[in-house]
Amino acid sequence: xxxxxxxIIFTGGTISMSIDPRIGAAIPSLSxxxxxxxxxxxxxxxxxxxxxxxxxxxxxxxxxxMMDLRxxxxxxxxxxxxxxxxxTHGTDTLEETAYLLDLTINCTKPIVVVGAMRNSSELGYxxxxxxxSAVCTxxxxxxxxxxxxxxxNNEVNAASEVTKTNTLSLDxxxxxxxxxxxxxxxxxxxxxxxxxxxxxxxxxxxxxxVNLIKCVSGMDSALxxxxxxxxxxxxxxEALGRGNVPPKMLEGIQYALEKNVAIFIVSRCPxxxxxxxxxxxxxxxxxxxxxxxxxxDLPGQKARIKLMLALSISSDLETLRSLxxxxxxx
Ligand SMILES: NC(=O)C[C@H](N)C(=O)O
Numbered sequence: 385x386x387x388x389x390x391x392i393i394f395t396g397g398t399i400s401m402s403i404d405p406r407i408g409a410a411i412p413s414l415s416x417x418x419x420x421x422x423x424x425x426x427x428x429x430x431x432x433x434x435x436x437x438x439x440x441x442x443x444x445x446x447x448x449x450m451m452d453l454r455x456x457x458x459x460x461x462x463x464x465x466x467x468x469x470x471x472t473h474g475t476d477t478l479e480e481t482a483y484l485l486d487l488t489i490n491c492t493k494p495i496v497v498v499g500a501m502r503n504s505s506e507l508g509y510x511x512x513x514x515x516x517s518a519v520c521t522x523x524x525x526x527x528x529x530x531x532x533x534x535x536x537n538n539e540v541n542a543a544s545e546v547t548k549t550n551t552l553s554l555d556x557x558x559x560x561x562x563x564x565x566x567x568x569x570x571x572x573x574x575x576x577x578x579x580x581x582x583x584x585x586x587x588x589x590x591x592x593x594v595n596l597i598k599c600v601s602g603m604d605s606a607l608x609x610x611x612x613x614x615x616x617x618x619x620x621x622e623a624l625g626r627g628n629v630p631p632k633m634l635e636g637i638q639y640a641l642e643k644n645v646a647i648f649i650v651s652r653c654p655x656x657x658x659x660x661x662x663x664x665x666x667x668x669x670x671x672x673x674x675x676x677x678x679x680x681d682l683p684g685q686k687a688r689i690k691l692m693l694a695l696s697i698s699s700d701l702e703t704l705r706s707l708x709x710x711x712x713x714x
Contacts, residue, residue, distance in 0.1 A: 388467035397474030399500035399511040442474020468494040468522030482543035486532035494527035517568040591695035605636025618646035627658030627668040650679035
């Protein structure tokens with residue numbers, strides 16, 4: 385019987401880690417073959433080709449590497465013999481890589497990102513079961529045309545919606561606004577809903593100098609001005625509530641926009657979208673009139689990826705607005 389062929393690209397993360405006895409802490413150490421040997425019985429479902437990208441922990445993966453990974457995935461997914469691609473990744477930055485892949489790859493074949501919360505030296509290493517679920521998702525006909533998916537702990541989430549919510553739990557990846565897309569039940573994938581708002585940004589390069597600033601009460605413009613003066617091409621502001629900033633930040637926002645540095649507003653609240661509801665000083669209405677762009681319900685780290693990609697297409701603020709807001713605010 386011919387089985388579907390799946391490429392698994394290994395990038396590192398806890399799924400590749402064990403405890404190094406010299407330091408008593410986890411580092412990437414397992415070979416791809418060692419990991420695959422623990423995913424018992426997967427060969428009954430799929431033929432696996434393993435590809436090495438890196439052996440890096442999540443915090444060592446930067447946006448330029450994410451783009452290299454994206455270009456590799458594009459090459460592999462185009463191969464006729466490959467039905468789907470699975471990517472192993474450190475969970476700390478998994479959502480950023482998954483979102484970058486989702487925004488920049490336009491294809492029907494499944495692309496699944498997976499990791500582990502416990503390394504292979506810990507009790508209950510979850511890498512093999514997560515990998516098995518990821519492969520089962522990649523071969524599922526139902527997973528076609530759904531963009532990039534994140535599979536962990538038997539749940540399937542959309543890369544555009546999911547975020548890491550807990551430092552320890554196996555159940556850490558959640559789509560806080562909308563809930564999971566589906567589940568992996570043994571080898572079957574069951575979807576409960578569709579993703580309504582997928583977006584494609586035809587970027588093949590990325591502009592890495594984009595900063596993220598989280599608002600706090602009483603904040604002033606110092607950090608914002610520092611970003612602009614040190615060469616930022618755009619700044620994401622995790623604003624307060626519905627998308628408002630303390631009044632002393634207005635001067636910095638104006639300073640940035642005068643220098644053609646894009647200001648992309650999201651909220652520091654874990655759920656809900658930003659909107660220009662408030663008209664007081666520093667309220668969203670004023671930010672929008674000044675020229676700030678609104679980022680919907682994205683968390684800051686994903687908004688930063690989106691802005692970096694959009695900046696590789698254009699630095700014109702109005703073009704950026706239409707790419708980033710994508711008709712959400714008309
Ligand atoms: N669970 C994990 O993968 C966390 C790890 N620190 C990483 O991102 O590489």
